[in-house]
Amino acid sequence: MPLIINKELCSSCGECMERCTMDIIRLDKDGYPYKKYDECWYCGVCEEDCPENA
Amino acid sequence: MYIEADILIIGGGSAGSMAAIVAKEQNPKASVLVIEKGEIHRSGSIAMGMDALNIVVQPGISTPELYIDSALVATEGIMDYKPSYVMAERSYSILKRLESWGILFPKDEQDKYISLQVHAKGKFLLEMDSPDLKLILAEKLKEVGVKVINRTIITKLLVTNGHVYGALGFNLRTGDFIAISAKATIMANGGCARFSLPNSGYLYGIFDYPGNAGDGYSLAYRAGAQMTGFEYTSCSPLIKDLNCPLLYITLTRGAKVFNAFEEEIKLEYLSTQSMLKELREGRGPIFIQLNHLPEERIKEIERILFRVERPIQKKFWENRGIDFRDGRIELGITEYQLCGGHGMTGIVVNEKTETSLKGLYAAGDVACVPFQHLTGAFVFGEVAAENAIVLAKNTQNKKIAETIIEAEKEDLFKIMKKEGNISVGEFEYKIRRTISDYVVPPKNERKLLQALWWTPRFRNEMKKIRVNDFHELSRFKEIEFILDCTELSAHASLERKESRWGWFHYRTDYPKQDDVNWLKHIVLEYGIKSGEPQVSLVAIKNKGD
Numbered sequence: 001m002p003l004i005i006n007k008e009l010c011s012s013c014g015e016c017m018e019r020c021t022m023d024i025i026r027l028d029k030d031g032y033p034y035k036k037y038d039e040c041w042y043c044g045v046c047e048e049d050c051p052e053n054a
Numbered sequence: 055m056y057i058e059a060d061i062l063i064i065g066g067g068s069a070g071s072m073a074a075i076v077a078k079e080q081n082p083k084a085s086v087l088v089i090e091k092g093e094i095h096r097s098g099s100i101a102m103g104m105d106a107l108n109i110v111v112q113p114g115i116s117t118p119e120l121y122i123d124s125a126l127v128a129t130e131g132i133m134d135y136k137p138s139y140v141m142a143e144r145s146y147s148i149l150k151r152l153e154s155w156g157i158l159f160p161k162d163e164q165d166k167y168i169s170l171q172v173h174a175k176g177k178f179l180l181e182m183d184s185p186d187l188k189l190i191l192a193e194k195l196k197e198v199g200v201k202v203i204n205r206t207i208i209t210k211l212l213v214t215n216g217h218v219y220g221a222l223g224f225n226l227r228t229g230d231f232i233a234i235s236a237k238a239t240i241m242a243n244g245g246c247a248r249f250s251l252p253n254s255g256y257l258y259g260i261f262d263y264p265g266n267a268g269d270g271y272s273l274a275y276r277a278g279a280q281m282t283g284f285e286y287t288s289c290s291p292l293i294k295d296l297n298c299p300l301l302y303i304t305l306t307r308g309a310k311v312f313n314a315f316e317e318e319i320k321l322e323y324l325s326t327q328s329m330l331k332e333l334r335e336g337r338g339p340i341f342i343q344l345n346h347l348p349e350e351r352i353k354e355i356e357r358i359l360f361r362v363e364r365p366i367q368k369k370f371w372e373n374r375g376i377d378f379r380d381g382r383i384e385l386g387i388t389e390y391q392l393c394g395g396h397g398m399t400g401i402v403v404n405e406k407t408e409t410s411l412k413g414l415y416a417a418g419d420v421a422c423v424p425f426q427h428l429t430g431a432f433v434f435g436e437v438a439a440e441n442a443i444v445l446a447k448n449t450q451n452k453k454i455a456e457t458i459i460e461a462e463k464e465d466l467f468k469i470m471k472k473e474g475n476i477s478v479g480e481f482e483y484k485i486r487r488t489i490s491d492y493v494v495p496p497k498n499e500r501k502l503l504q505a506l507w508w509t510p511r512f513r514n515e516m517k518k519i520r521v522n523d524f525h526e527l528s529r530f531k532e533i534e535f536i537l538d539c540t541e542l543s544a545h546a547s548l549e550r551k552e553s554r555w556g557w558f559h560y561r562t563d564y565p566k567q568d569d570v571n572w573l574k575h576i577v578l579e580y581g582i583k584s585g586e587p588q589v590s591l592v593a594i595k596n597k598g599d
Contacts, residue, residue: 041258043101044366
């Protein structure tokens with residue numbers, strides 16, 4: 001499953017990437033987060049710790 | 055990077071964070087370093103939060119002796135007295151410490167902590183309301199001046215004459231190599247959650263944090279530490295397809311469990327064995343039912359499930375269109391795993407968290423104090439710090455030889471130069487599938503030998519793995535850890551020629567429990583000459599030993 005974000009709210013701060021427990025998130029060339037690696041365990045940290053609720 | 059530290063803590067989860075904070079309390083001048091594979095705010099098994107502190111002995115309500123009686127039921131006698139006793143004895147002060155840090159333990163109208171019975175005897179489980187537990191610990195670490203290095207995997211413990219003096223590793227984003235010389239080292243890096251393959255077939259769709267790949271087991275074993283409990287291969291009935299926890303949260307609040315024929319499944323001490331049996335014997339699917347509970351109780355369950363440990367559950371149930379008021383929760387069997395927290399697998403430790411190696415302490419899921427859960431992680435984090443600080447006072451940092459650093463660097467970075475054609479994920483899948491085939495119950499000698507036939511072949515075939523970057527290099531190292539755990543588990547299971555712990559060590563060739571011959575620990579050590587695990591039987595240390 002891809003990372004689902006609301007691009008209108010995302011500020012490209014990278015907090016989700018920093019907090020990801022498996023270190024699988026990176027920012028794409030436009031600054032939006034995506035799953036670079038395939039090791040998500042759906043812990044929910046990226047969503048929970050997003051300062052913009054994106 | 056070359057660092058000298060007084061205390062090195064490998065793993066910044068519950069046990070490691072507590073150890074670091076207490077080490078600074080004991081000696082504010084000590085340099086305390088935490089090496090964390092994830093990121094400290096959300097690392098360890100409790101990425102999000104926790105809903106309970108499983109073992110608390112409240113003065114005037116229960117006693118450590120009563121807890122020991124309960125633990126003896128759960129372990130079927132395979133446990134040493136002192137570590138579990140010390141955990142129970144210190145559990146109340148841990149509760150008070152956590153409370154003083156702002157972690158909420160709800161109370162009833164009589165101002166008593168809300169406690170629930172999940173053990174054979176006594177109500178030891180205390181409700182805890184803390185989705186932010188890990189954030190609070192991370193803030194504490196900062197406040198007391200602990201140095202934390204994130205995104206770094208430890209690949210080797212340094213040991214000379216049975217004394218651990220540091221560790222080597224690398225940053226899994228940048229590849230920066232790190233060498234740490236330490237006066238005392240505390241292992242707090244979890245169990246092996248990535249053991250057998252989950253039914254979904256998805257490598258990371260597992261119950262515990264997948265970063266726990268048996269790193270600590272493998273590192274300690276290869277450094278020469280004694281290991282035990284590897285024949286205890288456990289699984290749980292949890293939410294089918296999602297493998298998220300909910301069992302205690304619902305069962306302790308009045309949930310019922312039904313099989314396919316609408317027969318209620320009776321649970322002895324909330325043991326999962328009867329549920330597993332229903333599934334195994336074709337009376338599944340099995341379901342948790344909540345709709346007989348009052349609305350306020352269902353709301354309470356939802357609040358905990360959707361907020362604290364794995365909030366993702368909320369979306370999962372919404373997508374399936376299931377409401378706990380009329381729908382049921384289908385349970386499925388999780389993968390099998392090795393853990394010293396909710397199982398009994400780990401580094402051999404005494405009540406001071408000392409391992410068989412000098413300078414090396416172990417706390418939390420990596421250490422074998424059976425069913426210590428979160429309480430054990432915190433208590434033994436404290437204990438480890440107290441003892442490590444004393445040792446550090448009388449120890450000097452040992453210089454790490456350049457040759458040792460260069461050799462490890464070369465070993466690691468040559469892995470990336472191989473021209474393999476199998477991805478790390480594909481390779482891990484093969485190994486985990488083989489674990490499912492041969493290392494988990496029902497076990498027998500032939501199956502276990504089959505596993506041991508595969509492990510050297512897998513090691514040899516690892517040269518065919520393609521490693522594209524440092525992130526994948528860390529996954530490669532984790533595959534090595536999983537392989538070590540596979541070997542240790544197969545050897546321990548072969549040795550225990552009886553069946554014990556219900557399904558978890560069920561051998562079709564020795565189907566009976568045999569207390570006359572097997573009330574013993576099976577201890578494994580690295581054989582320096584053979585490179586194979588050396589197995590020995592060790593007597594249980596009872597009260598007074």
